[in-house]
Amino acid sequence: MPVCFAARVAQASEEGEEQYRGKPGFDAEGRIIQSGTAAAYKAELAREAKRAIAEAEKVERLATLNAARAELRSKRSQEDRFWEDFLSPQQIKASLETESAEVDRAEALQAKVAQAKAERLAKQAAGGGAP
Incomplete structure (x- = not known):
């Protein structure tokens, strides 16, 4: 799972994801803008x-x-x-x-x-x- 999560974070970081656009720690395209946001992203994935x-x-x-x-x-x-x-x-x-x-x-x-x-x-x- 860590490899899968890392790939997902990398994809979100590079391409952005629509569901994260404009949320705290993400930019307008849904890319991660703070390194500490990975935990929030992981928590959101866990909730999903x-x-x-x-x-x-x-x-x-x-x-x-x-x-x-x-x-x-x-x-x-x-x-x-x-x-x-x-x-x-x-x-x-x-x-x-x-x-x-x-x-x-x-x-x-x-x-x-x-x-x-x-x-x-x-x-x-x-x-x-x-x-």
């Missing part, structure tokens, strides 16, 4: 990376959740067709409520995992430690 990671994790969680819901719907429809002949409507309703509660617990667990990941990333960012 965290935002991108958070967005990717959010998309991944939603995709996983949607896939689980689709699978559950498919499973329910298959089971419903099979069990309708054997179970009363009250028994079917109780079964669906149980499965719904299981999905709710899975979603809650997934939210806890996401929170733990976010806290870990925040600690790493604060401490500057590697993942």
Whole structure:
């Protein structure tokens, strides 16, 4: 990563970057004008990376959740067709409520995992430690 960062800083320093134009430590073309600004630039890149990671994790969680819901719907429809002949409507309703509660617990667990990941990333960012 240091080589990649150094290349990015060199590119920003030489060519400038639109997103940094006029910001403190950068000139009108987005080039670094202060040597001490490299730390600020690195911090900005870290913030951008965290935002991108958070967005990717959010998309991944939603995709996983949607896939689980689709699978559950498919499973329910298959089971419903099979069990309708054997179970009363009250028994079917109780079964669906149980499965719904299981999905709710899975979603809650997934939210806890996401929170733990976010806290870990925040600690790493604060401490500057590697993942």
